[in-house]
Every structure is written in C-alpha cells, then in structure tokens.
Amino acid sequence: MYVPNSHLFALLLILIASLPHASPYEWMSALKIPSFNMENAKNKMEVKKQFGDKKLVVITGTSSGMGRRAAKALLRTGEYHVIGAVRDLDKMDVVADLDEFDRSSFTPMHLDLNSFSSVHSFVEELFEFKKTKPVDRLVCNAGIYQPSLQYAKWSEDGHEQTMQTNFLSHFLLISKLVVDMSESDDPRVITVGSVTGNDNTVGGGGVYPVADLKDLDGLKAGFSNPISMLDGYNFIGAKAYKDSKLVLMMTANMLHDRYHKATGISFSSIYPGCIAESPLFREKRPWFRKYFPVFMKFVTGGFVGEEEAGQRLFQVCHDPRCVKSGVYWSWNGGPREGRGAEAIEKGGQIIGAGGAGGGWNSIYENEQSDKVKDVDTTYNLFKYATKVTGAEWPEVNVAKSPCPTLKVVGLVTAAINAKEEAKRMKPEPGMVGAIDLRAKAANNFDFITQSTVVKAVKAVQDKFLGDLPEEAVNGSYQSERSVDDAVGHAPENVSVSPSSEEMERMKRRLDDLIEKGELNCTDNPELCEL
Numbered sequence: 001m002y003v004p005n006s007h008l009f010a011l012l013l014i015l016i017a018s019l020p021h022a023s024p025y026e027w028m029s030a031l032k033i034p035s036f037n038m039e040n041a042k043n044k045m046e047v048k049k050q051f052g053d054k055k056l057v058v059i060t061g062t063s064s065g066m067g068r069r070a071a072k073a074l075l076r077t078g079e080y081h082v083i084g085a086v087r088d089l090d091k092m093d094v095v096a097d098l099d100e101f102d103r104s105s106f107t108p109m110h111l112d113l114n115s116f117s118s119v120h121s122f123v124e125e126l127f128e129f130k131k132t133k134p135v136d137r138l139v140c141n142a143g144i145y146q147p148s149l150q151y152a153k154w155s156e157d158g159h160e161q162t163m164q165t166n167f168l169s170h171f172l173l174i175s176k177l178v179v180d181m182s183e184s185d186d187p188r189v190i191t192v193g194s195v196t197g198n199d200n201t202v203g204g205g206g207v208y209p210v211a212d213l214k215d216l217d218g219l220k221a222g223f224s225n226p227i228s229m230l231d232g233y234n235f236i237g238a239k240a241y242k243d244s245k246l247v248l249m250m251t252a253n254m255l256h257d258r259y260h261k262a263t264g265i266s267f268s269s270i271y272p273g274c275i276a277e278s279p280l281f282r283e284k285r286p287w288f289r290k291y292f293p294v295f296m297k298f299v300t301g302g303f304v305g306e307e308e309a310g311q312r313l314f315q316v317c318h319d320p321r322c323v324k325s326g327v328y329w330s331w332n333g334g335p336r337e338g339r340g341a342e343a344i345e346k347g348g349q350i351i352g353a354g355g356a357g358g359g360w361n362s363i364y365e366n367e368q369s370d371k372v373k374d375v376d377t378t379y380n381l382f383k384y385a386t387k388v389t390g391a392e393w394p395e396v397n398v399a400k401s402p403c404p405t406l407k408v409v410g411l412v413t414a415a416i417n418a419k420e421e422a423k424r425m426k427p428e429p430g431m432v433g434a435i436d437l438r439a440k441a442a443n444n445f446d447f448i449t450q451s452t453v454v455k456a457v458k459a460v461q462d463k464f465l466g467d468l469p470e471e472a473v474n475g476s477y478q479s480e481r482s483v484d485d486a487v488g489h490a491p492e493n494v495s496v497s498p499s500s501e502e503m504e505r506m507k508r509r510l511d512d513l514i515e516k517g518e519l520n521c522t523d524n525p526e527l528c529e530l
Contacts (some may be wrong), residue, residue: 014123017455049135051081056135057317058126058177060085060111060170061090066192068099069310070139074317075102085111085122085130085142088157113142113169115156116389123176134183137317140170140191140248149237152228159388160235161230166244168389171251175391182263186323190316191252193269193328194245198369211242213377217385246371247385249328250378253368253457256326262396266325271366272312273304273331292350315360321362423515 057074061067062084074080086092092108095101109125113117143166146153170442174189181187196211215233228235249514252269259265304312316322316329371377386393427522473526515519 034064034273041131042104046305047131047165051133054079054081054083054105055137055184056083056130056133057137057139058083058135059139059141060113060173060379063084063088063095064141066309066313067139067141068095069307070313071106072099072101072319073311073314075105077318078102078105079318081105081107083126084108087112096479098444102412112156114161116169116172117156119169119172119176123173127180134187135177135181135189136184138174138177138181138527139190139313139317139475140174141190141239141313142166142170143192143244145241147238147241149235152225152235154225154238158224160223160240162237162240163223163230163244166252167240167247168385170248171385172389172391175386175389175393178259178263179394181265187263187265188317189252189255189265189267190313191248191269192245192313193249193252193271194242195271196242196245197273198246198249198372200271209236209237209242211246212370213246213381216377216384217382219381219388223384223388247381249368250374250381251328251385253373254378254382259394260325260398261457266323266394267324268316268322268329268486270313270316270325270329272309303351309457314361315363319360319363319497324365327374328366328368329363331364332362333364333366376527473489 057080058076059067059071059082062082063073063086071082071084074082082105084096086091086108087110089108089110096103096106096108107129109122109129110118111122123289144162146162153161155161156166159168170191181189198211212231214231214233216230218227219231223228223230229240231249252267255265255267260267312329313330322329324523385391473512476490
C-alpha cells in the first residue's frame with residue numbers, strides 16, 4: 001500500500017487536532033518539583049568516598065611481567081585505582097608488598113581466565129565492589145605461551161588453554177563491561193598484541209609457524225576437545241600463541257568499528273616490544289632463556305625489558321594521545337642503529353626495530369598485516385567467538401531524534417515499508433530467497449489499513465484540505481489541442497509527419513521482412529496494413 005505524502009501530512013493534522021487546548025497559564029500546572037532520589041545520592045557519596053576523583057582500571061595479569069610494572073606505574077601517579085585480576089591471590093599479595101603498592105588504591109580480585117565461570121564471578125565481584133563507578137580502563141594483558149607442548153591442554157570449559165586464556169576469556173570479559181564502560185568520560189579497552197601475530201614482519205612472517213586462521217573451521221565447529229586450533233588443523237603450541245595474538249588485534253579492530261562511535265570507548269592494541277626476559281618464556285629450555293634475550297638485544301634490536309614494557313602499557317592507559325581508537329600502538333620504530341663504532345658507546349644494544357629506547361615520544365601508529373585487517377575473517381571471528389563464549393553484546397543503535405512528530409512519522413513509514421517488503425517476498429518464479437511467512441501477513445495488513453487508516457486519513461484530508469481540483473481527477477490541467485493546431489505551431493524546419501519518400505522506403509522494408517518470413521501479418525496486422 002502506497003501512502004502519499006499528503007496522507008502523512010493529514011495524519012499529523014489528526015495528532016495536532018487531538019492535542020488538548022490549554023489556557024495561556026495552564027502549562028504551569030504541569031510543572032513538578034524535581035524529585036530527590038535518596039538511594040542514588042547515597043551511592044554517589046559512597047563512590048566519591050571510595051575512589052575520589054581517581055579513574056578505575058582493571059588489568060589482567062598484574063602479579064608478574066608487564067602487567068605488574070604497568071600497575072606499579074599507574075599507582076605511582078595517584079590518579080588511578082587499580083583492580084588486579086589474577087589467578088593466584090597469595091602471589092599477588094607478596095608482589096604488592098615487594099613493589100610497595102598503595103593498598104588504598106589497589107584491589108586484587110580472583111580471575112582464572114582458564115574458566116568462563118570465573119570470568120562471570122569476577123565481574124559480579126567487580127560490580128559489587130565498584131558500585132555505580134564505571135570502569136575507565138580495561139587492559140587485557142594476561143597470557144600464556146606453551147611452545148614446547150606436543151599436545152593440547154584443555155581448559156575447564158574444554159577449550160585449548162592458550163586460546164581460552166589469551167583470547168576467549170578476554171573476549172567474554174570485554175562483552176560484560178562494554179555497557180558499563182560507556183558511562184565513563186574517557187573509557188579505553190587495550191589488548192596486548194604481538195609482532196608474532198603480524199606476518200608483515202620478520203618475527204611474524206619469517207619464523208615458522210606463522211599465525212594463520214584460514215577459514216576458522218575449528219572455531220566454527222565449536223572449538224571444543226578434541227578441536228585444538230582455530231583453523232581446525234593439528235595442534236602446534238607456538239602457533240596457538242601466535243594465533244591468539246592475531247585474533248586479539250582483529251578483535252580490537254572489530255570493536256572499534258562496531259562500538260566506538262556508539263559508546264565513546266577507545267579500542268586499541270599494542271606491541272610493547274619483545275620482553276625476552278619475561279616469565280612468558282618459563283616453559284622454554286634453560287639455554288633458550290639464557291641466550292634468547294642476548295640475541296634479541298644485540299642482533300635483532302627487538303629486545304625490551306619488563307620495566308620499559310610496563311611503562312609503554314602505562315602510557316597507552318594514561319597518555320591523552322592514546323585516546324585515539326582503532327590504533328595498533330608501537331614504539332621506537334625506524335631503522336636499526338648502534339652497529340659498528342656506535343656499539344661501544346651504546347653497550348652493544350641496537351636501537352630501533354621496536355625494541356628498547358626512544359622514550360615517551362617514540363610511540364607511533366604501527367601498520368597491521370592484511371590478515372589482521374581482513375574484514376570478512378574478523379566478522380566471522382566475532383560471530384563464532386560470541387557463540388563459543390556465550391558473550392552477549394549490546395545492540396548497536398544509531399542516535400535518533402527525540403522529536404515526537406518524527407517518531408510518529410517513523411512508525412507509520414516503518415509499518416508501510418514492512419508491509420511492502422513482505423509483499424515482495426511472496427513466492428514467485430525466479431525468487432531464490434527463503435519463503436517468508438510475512439508475505440501472508442501483508443495481505444491482512446492491506447485489508448486492515450485500507451479499511452481503517454487510509455479511510456481515516458482520507459476523511460481528514462477532505463475536511464482540512466478540501467476537494468481535489470477537477471483537472472487532478474480527470475486529466476491534465478493543460479488544455480487539449482488538435483493535431484492541426486499542433487502542426488500549425490511546429491517550427492517550419494520540423495516535419496510532423498513522414499514524407500511520401502519515407503513512407504515508400506518503409507513499405508519496401510516491410511515487404512522484404514514479409515518475404516523473408518521475419519514479419520508475420522497475423523501477429524502484426526497494423527504493420528501489414530501499411
């Protein structure tokens with residue numbers, strides 16, 4: 001059913017006419033004294049007392065490595081309250097004492113990323129603790145690396161341990177905090193990527209195994225024991241880690257595209273450099289742990305210590321420049337320096353290549369590989385990971401005008417559009433789309449609207465707008481002219497009828513077509529009459 005604009009206008013007149021008439025001062029009777037919600041006021045006072053003006057930061061993996069150093073740097077500023085999400089609370093307690101954490105601004109909470117139920121429990125404890133205070137920073141830092149494993153280890157939920165700890169549980173955690181974080185005035189979600197997940201680098205593309213999700217057949221199939229890899233093939237411990245870093249960076253990109261504008265949350269990933277002395281390599285052989293840092297420091301230049309890596313993670317949490325969303329942050333890029341005569345002055349360490357040095361201002365927006373930026377694979381990753389983890393993401397809503405008139409027009413238009421689209425889905429030859437039962441409902445909609453809405457609109461239109469002009473009903477408002485009159489007004493050099501020579505040529509052409517059998521007089525009698 002097509003509803004002309006005049007009908008919509010008439011419908012608006014109905015709404016306007018239905019509004020109650022009020023005296024010039026009657027509107028004052030609708031004024032109300034603002035209500036005071038005692039419970040909300042109490043909550044705000046408690047939050048102010050508990051946190052002051054500090055921002056609330058959640059970091060996973062604060063009992064060791066880069067997470068530990070970043071937490072220490074954040075606390076040192078006095079501007080943050082840090083939630084340390086860790087698996088071992090006793091170890092965290094010892095580390096907090098050793099590093100002299102400000103206990104009034106640091107709260108350890110139990111989180112085992114090897115368990116989805118632990119993620120849910122952590123979020124419940126977090127919300128109970130913070131009350132109405134929104135989370136300002138979420139840092140997905142914790143991770144495990146098991147390159148020497150010949151077989152997969154399984155999580156509490158039956159998924160390969162590396163992927164669940166590094167990616168799936170963080171994915172679930174983000175989904176449960178997105179709505180809350182949108183209430184912050186400067187919310188940031190930071191995931192820790194790696195050069196090993198970017199195959200446009202030597203570290204990511206030049207050392208086997210290479211991160212590669214293929215068609216995500218393993219994740220699509222549920223990624224449960226015995227399926228140990230996202231691509232559906234056999235397990236390799238080092239590849240599981242590299243794949244986990246690849247999907248973390250892809251997820252940051254997807255969340256930026258999907259939620260940044262709607263929520264104001266900044267989503268980014270970082271590569272802090274190769275922390276070659278990190279406990280991340282605790283499962284490697286002793287000789288590797290001894291010589292790998294030397295190789296990264298003096299040969300490749302990619303080495304960075306825990307303290308400096310922690311400072312880099314702190315910077316992305318703290319630096320106003322890092323509020324920019326959709327960025328893969330790195331440091332100290334550019335050509336390698338420090339070889340030759342300079343090596344003596346710099347202790348042999350190579351500067352550049354993403355390694356140590358460069359300072360606060362060496363941060364830059366790094367380039368990601370085509371795999372990281374693959375939109376189709378990223379979309380499927382988000383869809384399958386949501387199913388595996390049971391994550392519930394908020395709907396992406398576009399801001400709408402609060403104008404009541406536009407709301408009414410929108411409802412009417414939506415109903416008409418839905419009806420017309422349903423009619424288009426009726427089974428007909430050439431239609432390959434799924435048969436939609438709404439097509440049948442469209443007929444009922446037609447009957448109802450034709451007998452109610454349209455009649456009501458027509459009645460109001462006749463009353464307010466008057467009758468249509470006679471010319472609009474019976475024909476054009478232009479006066480009719482005879483053919484002779486039209487010919488008389490035609491320019492002298494324009495022929496309004498074919499000449500005798502043209503008619504003769506047309507007849508000969510028709511005769512040829514009849515002789516060749518290309519023209520059937522039975523089907524085209526009007527042409528043969530010529």
